[in-house]
Amino acid sequence: MLEEVGRTEQGDMxxxxxxxxxxxxxVLHLVITLHGETIKKxxxxxxxxxxxxxxxxESLTYRQFIxxxxxxxxxxxxxxxxxxxxxxxxxxxxxxxPRAQVIRVLMDELTRLASHELWWGAMAMDxxxxxxxxxxxxxxxxxxxxxEDTCGARLTMNYIVPGGVMAxxxxxxxxxxxxxxxxxxxxADQYNELVTGNVIFQNRMKGVGxxxxxxxxxxxxxxxxxxxxxxxxxxxxxxxxxxxxxxxxEEPLETGCDSFARYLVRIREMYQSISIIEQLIDxxxxxxFQAKTKAVLKLPKGEFYSRVETARGExxxxxxxxxxxxxxxxxxxSPGFSNLSALDHMARGGKIGDLxxxxxxxxxxxxxxxx
Amino acid sequence: xxxxxxxxxxxxxxxxxxxxxxxxxxxxxxxPKEWKALAAQLRNGAGLDFDYLFCVTCVxxxxxxxxxxxxxxxxxRHTLVVKCKLDRQxxxxxxxxxxxxxxxxxxxxxxxxxxxxxxxxxxxxxxxxTDDFEGYPLRKDFEDPVNMIKL
Numbered sequence: 406m407l408e409e410v411g412r413t414e415q416g417d418m419x420x421x422x423x424x425x426x427x428x429x430x431x432v433l434h435l436v437i438t439l440h441g442e443t444i445k446k447x448x449x450x451x452x453x454x455x456x457x458x459x460x461x462x463e464s465l466t467y468r469q470f471i472x473x474x475x476x477x478x479x480x481x482x483x484x485x486x487x488x489x490x491x492x493x494x495x496x497x498x499x500x501x502x503p504r505a506q507v508i509r510v511l512m513d514e515l516t517r518l519a520s521h522e523l524w525w526g527a528m529a530m531d532x533x534x535x536x537x538x539x540x541x542x543x544x545x546x547x548x549x550x551x552x553e554d555t556c557g558a559r560l561t562m563n564y565i566v567p568g569g570v571m572a573x574x575x576x577x578x579x580x581x582x583x584x585x586x587x588x589x590x591x592x593a594d595q596y597n598e599l600v601t602g603n604v605i606f607q608n609r610m611k612g613v614g615x616x617x618x619x620x621x622x623x624x625x626x627x628x629x630x631x632x633x634x635x636x637x638x639x640x641x642x643x644x645x646x647x648x649x650x651x652x653x654x655e656e657p658l659e660t661g662c663d664s665f666a667r668y669l670v671r672i673r674e675m676y677q678s679i680s681i682i683e684q685l686i687d688x689x690x691x692x693x694f695q696a697k698t699k700a701v702l703k704l705p706k707g708e709f710y711s712r713v714e715t716a717r718g719e720x721x722x723x724x725x726x727x728x729x730x731x732x733x734x735x736x737x738x739s740p741g742f743s744n745l746s747a748l749d750h751m752a753r754g755g756k757i758g759d760l761x762x763x764x765x766x767x768x769x770x771x772x773x774x775x776x
Numbered sequence: 777x778x779x780x781x782x783x784x785x786x787x788x789x790x791x792x793x794x795x796x797x798x799x800x801x802x803x804x805x806x807x808p809k810e811w812k813a814l815a816a817q818l819r820n821g822a823g824l825d826f827d828y829l830f831c832v833t834c835v836x837x838x839x840x841x842x843x844x845x846x847x848x849x850x851x852x853r854h855t856l857v858v859k860c861k862l863d864r865q866x867x868x869x870x871x872x873x874x875x876x877x878x879x880x881x882x883x884x885x886x887x888x889x890x891x892x893x894x895x896x897x898x899x900x901x902x903x904x905x906t907d908d909f910e911g912y913p914l915r916k917d918f919e920d921p922v923n924m925i926k927l
Contacts, residue, residue, distance in 0.1 A: 452904035457913055459889075460924075495800075622827050622850055625878030636850065643853070708799055710831075710846070721831050723844075734914075738831040746881040775904060 413438065417445055424453050428531045428761045431771030435748075439757055447752045447760070449745055455775040462735045467493050467567060467702040470732070475561035477739060478773035480520040481715040483512045486565040491646060492711035492722040493567040496704035503690040505569035506647040511685055512552075512564065513713075514678040515582070518589075519548040520716035521675050528668070528765040529600050532609055537600055544592060547585050554578065567702060569695030582686055586679055593675060601672060610665035614751040614763030617662055624750065625743035628718025629674065630767055633667030635660040640714040654681050667766040703730055717741055717768055741773040777823065777854045785824060786856070789817050796859070801846075803857040808843075811860050812870035818847060818856070819875050825849045826856060829872070832882035834890040836916045841867045841892060862892065871897040889914040 412418055417440045424434040432453035438446040458477060462470040474489050475482035487509055494501060526541025549559040554575035556564040564571050600606055616626070621634040631638045639656040641649040657673035659666035704726040712721045718740030725734040744767050751763050777785065779802045786793055786804055793814075796803040806814055818826040831846035841862040848855045860869055871894040873880035883894045884903040891912035894900055902909060911918055 452906070455904040457889075460914055620877070623877040625828065625830060625876070625882075638850070710800060719830065721846075723831060723833055723846075725835055734833070734835045736831065736833040742881065742885075743878050746878055750877070 415440075422760070424450075428764065429771070430527060430769065433769065433771050433774070435760075437757065437760070442756050442758070444752045444755050444757055444760065447749045449748065451745075451775055453775065454772050458776045459735055459737065462732055464731060466730045467704065467732070470735070471566055472561075472563050474737070475563050476772060477737060477776055478715055478717060478720070478741065478770050479560055480523060480770055481516055481717065481720075481773075482560065482562045483509075483516040483565055484713055484715040485720065486563060487513060488711055488713040488715075488720045488722045490565050490567045491713065492709050492724050493702060493704065495711055496707070496709045496724065496726060497567070497698075497702065499568060499696055499698065501569050501696050502693045503648075504692045505694050505696070507685055507689050508570050508574060508694065509565055510647050510649065510652075511582070511682060511689075512562075512570075514681045515548050515551065517716045518675055518678045518682075519545045521671050521678075522548075524671060524716075524765075524768045525596070525600075529606070531761045531765045532606060534600065534603075534606070537596065540592075540596060540599075544589060547581075547588075551578065551581050551585065554581070566695075568698040569693070571695075573694045574689070579686055579689070582682065586682055586686070590679060593679070597672060601669070607665060609759070609762055610668055610766070611661070611663055613664045613755060613759045614766065615662050616747055616751050620747065620750060624747035626718070626747050627740050627743065628714070628716070628768075629667055629670040630718060630744045630747070632657060632670045633659050633664075633766070634662045638719065640712050640719050644712065646711075646713065648685075652681055652684055664762050664766040671768070701730055703728065704732070712738075715740060717770065717773065718744060737776055739773045739776060741767075741769055741771075742776075745769060745774055777852055779854075782854055782856060785821075786818075789821070790814050799857065801855040801857050803859060805859045805861065808860040808862055808869045811858070812872065814858070815845075815872045815875050818858075823852070825851045827851070827876075829876035829878055829882075832879060832886060834886045834892055834914070836864075836890065836914065838864075838916055840864050841890065843869055843886070843892065845872075866893075867891065868893040868895055870895050873897060888912075891915070 417438050420437050422435040423429045424432040434450040436448040458473050471486050471489050474485040477485050522541045522545040526538040529537035553559050556562045616634050618634040618636050621631040621636050627638050635658055642656050654677045657670050659669050706728040709724045712719055721738030723736040724732045727733040782802050794805040818824050826847040826849050828848045828850050833844040835842045843860045845858040886892050888902045888904050
C-alpha cells in the first residue's frame, strides 16, 4: 500500500480516504488520484469487514442462515431476512398466512423509515450540519423501541423466518406505531424545511455526482440511486411480493441525476412508507403468524432466486440447492456493492470537497458491500 | 418477449445453446468461447436489449465451475439466465465488463473467491481479500483450519 501514497508520474497526488474516516460510515478505503482539487480517479478497496457470509451459509441450515444475513445490511435487517425467507418459501412452495404477510410489510416499511432517517441525519452531518443528526436519531429511536417490543432486538432482528414471522406482534404494537406515525408526519415536514430548502445545502448537492440513467443501469445501480436518475426500478412495483400489489403507493422518480435528486427521492420515499404503514396498520388480519412447517427444511434440487427492495435497492438471494438441508451455493446480490461501483464514474472530474456529498447520497453500508 | 419468443430469438443467435428446463426463467447453457459474442448481441440486439446484468455468480460443482449470468431488459422486462461451464483446473472466460459496466466489480469478486480468470479484464485483482491471500475460499475444497468452523 505504501507505494500508493505520494504522486503519480504526471504529478498527480494520490491520497487515501479511510479505512477509518468519519464520512465513510464504516471501514471503506478509497484511493483517490487528484489533480489539484479535481478528482481523476477513485478506487475503492473493499473487504475490511468481509466475513464470507456466502461460505458460512453453505454450512448453515435454511433456518439458521437467516441470522447471518441480518448482519449484512444492518440497517435493513428485516428486509434481508425477508429476502431469504422468500427464497426458501419459493423452494418449498409454501403459502404463508395473511397475517404474517402484513406484519412483514409493516416491518419492512418501518425499517425503511428508520434507515432513511439515519441516512438523512448522517448525510446532513457529512455536509456540516450537526443538528439533523440528533433529530433523526431521536425519531429513529422510537422505531427501534417499537421493534424491540416485538422482536426483542434493536438492530439484528432475525424476526422474519421461513413460514412467517418468529413471534406474534406485541399487544402495544398498533398503538405505538400509530402514535409514532402521527408525530412523524409533523416532524418530517419540519425536518424537510430545515434541511431540504437550505440554499447552502442545495448548492453543495446540485450538479454533484452526476450519473445518467443509462450509466445507472449499466453499473447495476438500483434503489434511490437509480431512481434519482429517472430509472423506475422499485422491486415492490415491478415484481410485487406479499401484499404490495394491493397497496397504493407511488415510486418517487427524479430526473436531476445528481446528489440532490437522490436526496429528494429518499425524502419522498419516507412519505410513501408512512402512507403504506397507515394503510396497513388497522388492517392486520387475525390468524396465524406462521405457516406450519417441518422442523428441518429441505429444499428440492434446483435453483431459486428471490429479490426484494431494501432501503438501498435490489437485494437478490440466489440459492442453488442439491436437495440437502443446507444450500449448496448461496449468492447475495447486494445493492450497495453495485451502487459503489458507480462511484468512480460519478466522481471523475468533480472536486475532492464534493466526494462526501456523492458518497452520502449512495447511502453506503459497508457490511452490505463486503458481506 | 415471452419465454418462447425469447427461446427462438436466442436459438437464432446461437444454435449450439442448450436450454435448461424447470427454472423460474429461461436458462441457456453456452460454450464459454461463444459467450462474449452472444453477450454483445443480447445487449444490443433489436427486441432483446438486455441492458441490466443483475447477478454474476460462480458455482463450484467439484468437477467443473459454472458461471451464471442473470440478465434483464429494463425496456421489455424479460429475463434470461446464461450459464457457462468452465474447466476447474484452468477456469477462464472472456470478460463482459465493456458491455455491462457492473461486471467489472462482480467479475473481480468471482476472481477473488473462485479464481476464475476473466480474460481482457482491465483490472483483475483481488477485491475483498488481501493481495497476499492464498487460495480461493468459496471453492469446495478450500480449507482454513484457523478461521473456518465446521459444523
